[in-house]
Amino acid sequence: MAGHSKWKNIQHRKERQDAKRAKIFTKISKEIFAAVKSGGADPEQNTRLRMALQKAKQANMPSDNIQRTIKKATGDVEGVTYEEIVYEGYGPHGVAIMVDVLTDNRNRSAAEVRHLFSKYGGNLGESGCVAYLFERKGLLEINKQELPLEEDELMLVAIEAGAEDLRVEEDRYEVVTTPSDYETVKETLEKENIPLAEAQVTMLPATTVQLDDEQKEQVLKLIDALEDNDDVQNVYTNVDW
Numbered sequence: 069m070a071g072h073s074k075w076k077n078i079q080h081r082k083e084r085q086d087a088k089r090a091k092i093f094t095k096i097s098k099e100i101f102a103a104v105k106s107g108g109a110d111p112e113q114n115t116r117l118r119m120a121l122q123k124a125k126q127a128n129m130p131s132d133n134i135q136r137t138i139k140k141a142t143g144d145v146e147g148v149t150y151e152e153i154v155y156e157g158y159g160p161h162g163v164a165i166m167v168d169v170l171t172d173n174r175n176r177s178a179a180e181v182r183h184l185f186s187k188y189g190g191n192l193g194e195s196g197c198v199a200y201l202f203e204r205k206g207l208l209e210i211n212k213q214e215l216p217l218e219e220d221e222l223m224l225v226a227i228e229a230g231a232e233d234l235r236v237e238e239d240r241y242e243v244v245t246t247p248s249d250y251e252t253v254k255e256t257l258e259k260e261n262i263p264l265a266e267a268q269v270t271m272l273p274a275t276t277v278q279l280d281d282e283q284k285e286q287v288l289k290l291i292d293a294l295e296d297n298d299d300v301q302n303v304y305t306n307v308d309w
Contacts, residue, residue: 095301096124097137098170102150104141115251119269126267155181156198159305160189160286163277164198167294168302177299184297188290201306202271205232206250208243208257209266215241216261229256240265244272273306284309 099120107114111121124134151174155167165185171177185192215222222241223234230249235242245253247269254267279287287307294303 091296091298092127093129093133094298095170096120096127096129097133098150099301100124100134100137101141102152102170104138105150109138109142118251122267153177154195154199155192156195157185157192158190158198159185159290161277161279161283163279163287164201164273164306165190165290165294166198166202166271166304167300168304169299170301171299173299177297180297180299181294184290184293188293189286190290198306201275202273202304204247204269205272206243206245206247206253206269207266207272208245208250208254208264210241210243210257210262211265212240214263214265222262225256225260225262226253229253270302271304273304276306276308278308 100117103114103117103120107116109117111118121134150170150172153169153171153174155169155178157165157167159165167181169177169181182192210222217225219236219241222243226234226243229252231243231245231253232249233244235244243253243257250269254264257264284307287305291303291305294300
């Protein structure tokens with residue numbers, strides 16, 4: 069992936085997402101709720117909750133909102149249960165797309181996701197149709213201009229901490245880890261005062277698809293529509309941005 073300028077496209081998507089901040093808070097609240105329900109309210113013992121709280125912090129979500137959500141999850145809130153579903157399909161130009169959904173109504177979510185795929189030139193597929201193209205990985209991104217070390221020093225720190233790979237992009241570095249080593253590597257980079265532009269456990273494509281700008285815009289329309297849906301938590305694709 070080295071040499072491809074995807075930062076401009078990523079930044080464009082982030083600007084769109086900033087306009088949806090209220091929806092982002094709703095999605096994070098649902099993730100916190102589900103994490104507490106599945107693993108308890110102690111982030112030290114609940115990795116999923118710990119990551120959800122990190123996401124809330126990155127989004128500047130008010131602490132009152134976070135605590136209110138945790139209290140709801142630890143209490144008996146009747147009628148509130150969320151089901152996790154992964155939808156898979158193909159977007160415009162045959163790109164692979166995976167959609168993480170957290171919903172209280174499976175039938176509604178399935179209908180809405182199917183409709184969006186169809187509306188924006190894609191097709192919802194069967195379970196497993198594109199999952200084999202992705203791997204669950206930790207991804208920590210560092211802006212090149214903010215790196216206080218030399219590139220080879222960053223590589224040494226990252227690999228010694230347990231990282232699998234260091235990818236060099238035009239504008240930034242990407243430190244890739246296994247999900248189990250993600251937090252250790254993240255803590256090590258933070259101790260070295262290396263500022264992280266983005267840090268998450270995500271689904272990375274094993275190989276990527278090259279598209280021109282017009283084709284990317286068509287794919288982005290589908291991704292934006294999916295991300296705008298209240299039940300959709302994450303959208304992954306194998307496009308090389």
